[in-house]
Amino acid sequence: MSLQLEPTAEEIQSQRLYTDMGVKDHEYKRIVQLIGRKPNYTEIGLFSVLWSEHCSYKHSKPLLKQFPSSGTHILQGPGEGAGVVDIGDDQAVVFKVESHNHPSAVEPYQGAATGVGGILRDVFSMGARPIALLNSLRFGPLATPHVRYLFEEVVAGISGYGNCVGVPTIGGEVQFDETYAGNPLVNAMCVGLIEQKHLQKGIAAGVGNTVMYVGAPTGRDGIHGATFASEELNESSAEKRPSVQVGDPFTEKRVLEACLELVKSDALVGIQDMGAAGLTSSAAEMASKEGSGIDMNLDVVPQREKGMTPYEMMLSESQERMLLVVQKGREKEMEAICQKWDIESAVIGTVKEDQQLTLEFQGQVVADVPVTALTDEAPVYDVPSEEPFSYQEHQQLPTWRPKRKDHNATLLELLERPTIASKEWVYDQYDHMVQTNTLVMPGSDSAVLRIRGTKKALAMTMDGNSRYIALDPYIGGKIAVAEAARNIVCSGAEPLALTDCLNYGSPEQPNIYWQLEQSTAGMSQACNTFETPVVSGNVSLYNETNGEAIHPTPIVGMVGLVKDLEHVTTQHFKQAGDYIYVIGEAESAWGGSELQLLEDGEISGKVPHMDLDLEEKRQQQVLGAIRDGLIQSAHDISEGGLAVAVAECVMDTEFGAAMTMENNAAELFSETQSRYVISVAPEHAQELEQAIPDARRYGTVTEEKALSIKTREEQTLILQPTDTLTHVWKGAIPCLVRSKV
């Protein structure tokens, strides 16, 4: 649509054209009040994207505020491209998670790929070199061809982008559940490393300074992506998408190297990526953070297509672009660096005193709006919250008990469940070794990367079991954080901080808002207990298909610090003859468990209990014992309970395990929280038992490659060769993917 053909301000009002952009009637009125006149087409476009849920957090802001976000080691909490945490030696770790659910539902390969691209830019825009990528994925059951297509393409997209950029994808998680059949989740996390002195901010400071555009030219990609991400999916979603964003990892790699060089120059004042809502949000946010304004000349914005209008340029979500503020007079230095990396750059504007975002195009002012109206004045909704009936119903249900008696068969069936099965099929496609720092590769509780030149290492993980949260968002929220922390501890690291991605249905539904409220409250409490502040995150709402919301799915991405490489621990058994201990007692905790789902096809009842103080105490004990060199291997007990956990300890090893326990389904399969299975060299047994009083010896790592679990009366509960376990566990996903029926 050319400029002349755009609807006039009057038409926008009289025909309520703003509603097509996702702006509500009362929001429109408020905009008119704020700018003192009717907005033109470009201006209403700016508001529509910045006031979308994706950019303004209008339904979630009050909830996010309750997260603890500071601490002595926190250098940057939420509000910038990514959170920053001090790890000593003048170094810091930088990380954030981002969702790309909606784009991935429509075009899975590109949706996932550009999700990776976006989160990388968030991290290197802080001045940090990306050192790791992780991802958390949710799909429907692999039984349908469309889900298999989504799954294969999403994984291929992540692999295609991350591998090319040369950042190892070292971890993540994948779960499958009916609830995601129409609305897959693709959350990507990036971790970067920085020398603290290079830390950058996205600010437009210094009146008279120059605004520069760096990176790929702008096309008509993904216009209204931010709005799109703030709506539920329906049949017309495919058409609505004007043009899917296509990622170009080769350009990203060059933009990355160029930016890491740019940030070393003192001529650079501020830098931010153009993410959701592109040029609009980066310009408005950079000005807003500094209380300044920006004048921009859109004629000089690098363009890929002919005849683009201001509206299109401002709302485009073309990938691989950055916005810089540079000291006046030093533009040439920046240009030279861009040229070296063969990246386009252009001087497109100036920082000014009045707090207006003013856009010129072909000699006319095409938009002139107060920056604060776009950002700070974005509406925040006090949404009604209502506990759903189902919650009380589940609470009242009598305790669920498994009916199966054949534990041997149950174990194999659990290992075959795609949610539990090995994800090797996925991570084999990710380059998880490039940069040669990966100490613990995908396949253990957390991935661990060494920091060259130091004795330190970083552990990282992503977790979030939505089944608990669906039944009980408050306890489920606590569990999500606790599980992530437990995974970090198992690898020998101390949890530092976390980033979170809140994937929910429509917050305008009181029941869903209640889920948000309860789960974030639970998460906050856990963060407080573990002293792991939330330093960054992302909110993805309206994850619904034709009115049906997904399970509430907050994903936690956590980073921990290994103080000494000696402490790095994995879940795999290390030596025959080592004693196997289980820490924590099993209770009959079945609500939301994998076994319940296996037996009933649905989840119900009360979720496992979560005592945060006990959780914290055990984490300290386990970490202490690891640091004291008492522990050979450590694995937390989660989906599928102890039997699955022990099976995972023997798989991919030359060993087996011989254990004795009660003939009790809870012992074997319950998902009681705050539990671990560890192995300990016999000479350390006594010391360990003192250090961790809740540790009970259950058996021994054996040379014989089989998992044998018996009762004290020598009744066999489980007997499976290690190879069978491995075969079933590793074969499950490839087999499902290959089946074309």
Added chain:
Amino acid sequence: MVNVHVYITLKEGVLDPQGKAVQHSLTALGYEGVEEVKVGKWIKLEVAEGSDLDARIESMCEQLLANPVIENYTYQVEREAQV
């Protein structure tokens, strides 16, 4: 059996990093006047003849061969010259 040629290309306006890279490289190699390059796919299939041939081809393209969200396709049926 007939030979079917399916030609797939990115839709107008969709970024084509491959095309861009090839164009860049051709220019660097000294080929002047190469203005636009698009890299697409050409799929050759040997398919059984039949009255529903067109319908079958179209359905194959939409279901599997092309990605209708970002790609367009055209096709050609090549029949042996009749004697």
Added chain:
Amino acid sequence: MVNVHVYITLKEGVLDPQGKAVQHSLTALGYEGVEEVKVGKWIKLEVAEGSDLDARIESMCEQLLANPVIENYTYQVEREAQV
């Protein structure tokens, strides 16, 4: 400017993993009688006209666009219909 269409495919006798996968999937999807599938490239270029056009195209193909070790190419020049 003229539009040039370059079609590249693996040489006869070179196994085509992509083609095989497509054929497999088509059969699995229930399309019967799909015998052979080859996945190749279709590169569209906008090139300056000139008497040496054919020579230029051939040289571009041999130097860059196709890998003569395993690929064959053909091309077509599309000229606007003359009035």
Added chain:
Amino acid sequence: MKAAVIVFPGSNCDRDMAHALQDFTDVKTVDLIPHTAESVDRYDAIFLPGGFSYGDYLRSGAIARFAPVMESVVSEAKKGKTVVGICNGFQILLEAGLLPGAMKRNTNLKYICRTVNVKVENSGTRFTSDYEEGEVLRIPIAHGDGNYECDEQTYETLKMNHRIVFSYESDVNGSTGRIAGITNEAGNVLGMMPHPERAMETLLGSEDGRGLFTSVYHHWRDTHVVTT
């Protein structure tokens, strides 16, 4: 010995390669050389690292082979200098015609990253003298286009002249003859898909890759350093 590691736009194993040379061999100088460099003639060995040069758009290595620096790489190779291409580097050497054959997509059409068993088929080369013939190494692979293809005659020639230096113990990507690495006729140019530079430390899983770099170094020392 002076080693050059070429950095193409999109290379991403360049630093890993430099670390391998610097930290685990006695090579004195290791320089990262940009793709725009005019000459690499002052180096004793030239390493083409892995990654996605030019995004691997069109075909892996196809565009990189025309990078300005390649002219000098080719002429040094013809003069008998040691040239090693790993992964994307191997693909570039194939495209440049310094080694015979071509790469196709892996048979499973997916990128594969995992540690595999690689057999030393010929320990009589300057790249493998520190290994035992028949030794099985644990070395990571990480590629989408590692399915080596050549015609029968080329394959016979490679085999007869012991130019197949490394092979996969099992079929991982569909390569003709399970070829993982080959040399040129003169024996001074090696291309291999597995990443020895990722197998330098037990801490990271394997140190079986060291032999490659030490062999290259020892070859240089034996031919350049006069011992009395």
